[in-house]
Amino acid sequence: MAVKVLDRRKMIWVNGLLLALLVLSIVGCTLLGPVRLDLSQALQNIFSANPDAEILFRARLPRVLLGVAIGGGMAACGVVLQALLRNPLACPQMIGVSGGASLGGILGLIFFPHWLLPIAGGLLGEISWVPLAAFLGALLSMVLIYRFSLFHGRLHPYHLLLSGVIFNAFIGAVIIFLNSIVDFYQAQGLLFWLMGSLSTRAYLTVGFIWAYIVLGFLWLWTKGLSLNLITLGEEAAMQLGVETGALQRQIFVASSLMIGAMVSVSGMIGFVGLMIPHVMRLVVGSDHRLLLPASFLAGGIFLCWADTLARILLTPAELPVGIITAFFGGPFFIFLLYRDGAKKLAL
């Protein structure tokens, strides 16, 4: 059933609807916030010191766009990891790369929290070294985990899963150790960073992440059919002509690169990568050619709204967005599971 002909009408219909919802969500979330906004004022003098324009274009829009990219990327990575590891519990937070990125980011926050790297000689602005350190941590941990899990040129799903979980546990211990030896106020900052936040005003960072995530996603999408075959079992996939060894390695590297970049800029925002793939599987079925884009779009919509709630719910305080994703996502997922029964949950 997983290899059946792609229903093009369903494909266009589902993704078109989700894309429209995503655009509406971006507009809606940019207009919503804890403070009132005069839209006509905001659009009049965009480049002068105009508070409404600053709220709209500096405080909100980049943040909403970042949320869409991170939500989409996390959900897409969740889909491919659940297929690759053949485990419904697989998620971006699990494979070790996120732990490595966290540790890199924490070390950056401790040792050079304010260093800036000029882009194109400062013409395009500057970006903080903290996400770069986090990405470096992600790359190093990816190489390590890859080496640990490679046996006879093949990435074994169980090895990948176990080494990822154990690596994350180890990194978690290192992070808690670092957190307990730094200054009291710095420790608070580290905890906040770990909890994850989409707060940003840097279009440059948002642009980088968008380009990166979209490219990664498109590449994963091209592997949709092979992913369908892999979920049938490795032997079956091989018999059907999929180079499973190479595919597994490529997908692991691609999703690790995406997750590393996402954790680097937004910290550990959990639940999107675990839940959205399952929800979309219940809604659109498990054909990865459709599931991947649908999850990408739905993840963007979900995180965009979750972050808006995080900004609004406890005004003036801002909640960690991870709390919202778990609080609203969990019960919704249970509801879908209850309604449709467990039968469709199988990969």
Place this chain on the structure above:
Amino acid sequence: MNTMNHRERIITVYLFAVSLIVLYCNSILAAEAPGPQRVVSLAPSVTETLFALGFGDRLVGVTTYCDYPPEARRLPKIGGFMSPSLEAIVDKKPDVVIGVNTATDPAKAREMERLGLKVNLISVASLNDILAGIKSVARLMGSSEAGEKLVLKIERQFSQVKKRVAPAPRRSTLLVVGLRPLVAVGGKNYIDELITLAGGDNIAGNAAQPWLNLPDEYVVAKAPQVIIEAGMGSERAAPAQHWGDLKSIPAVKEERVFSYPSDKILRPGPRVGEGLEEIARMVHPECFAESKPGLKRRNGCEGSRP
């Protein structure tokens, strides 16, 4: 000799003897000074309070964060601020353990009590709490007068600053202890009271939480006239850089974005009076102009002074 009769002589000797006994008893009492002799402090602010009251020599254990006054650094350590070591505390054989109720876990306090330690936790939620806490620590140490004197000194510092900034109009103020994320002083926090006393108006003062994470748009909408970054380990240029792109914020436009890491502001101890003056100097520099020549005098303070 005839002038002093027998009875008078007896009374004189009697009085002399009584006064000797009284003096002797006094000296015994003086040698055994009142109050606990061995004290463990579980918070930097408590350590500062004990030193300010003149009981620094009775401290037998402090946290690794206790670095003021400098003598405190040399005292034996009993662990961190949030995570003191029970073993280390018991090992010091203290007569009393003093901490603050926001940092010391109540379960840990009960555990210490079960081990036979006398535990005293003071509240530091408001300025009143801080002053009452200083008095109660002084009472506990057996010298209520020292407490009254120290509190009076702090209250005098408060009223001096209040008088200074009284003529100036209130300036909306944001005080943060971190930029990423933006952690601000909310309501129900003694620093919120300090901002008000300094002639400021905390833009997050209506929040229910004492500390909160603020979204950028809230800061833009509230348009603070003064932004203070008081967090430890912040770099001088970082706050100005951080806010640089939000030109509509008056604090950014008028260059009132300050980076001022200060224990005096962040520690709810005997130096809060000095902390208040530090905040006031940033919120209303013009009111302290004579002590800092070269600063431009702006409206408000010079208005009332000829």
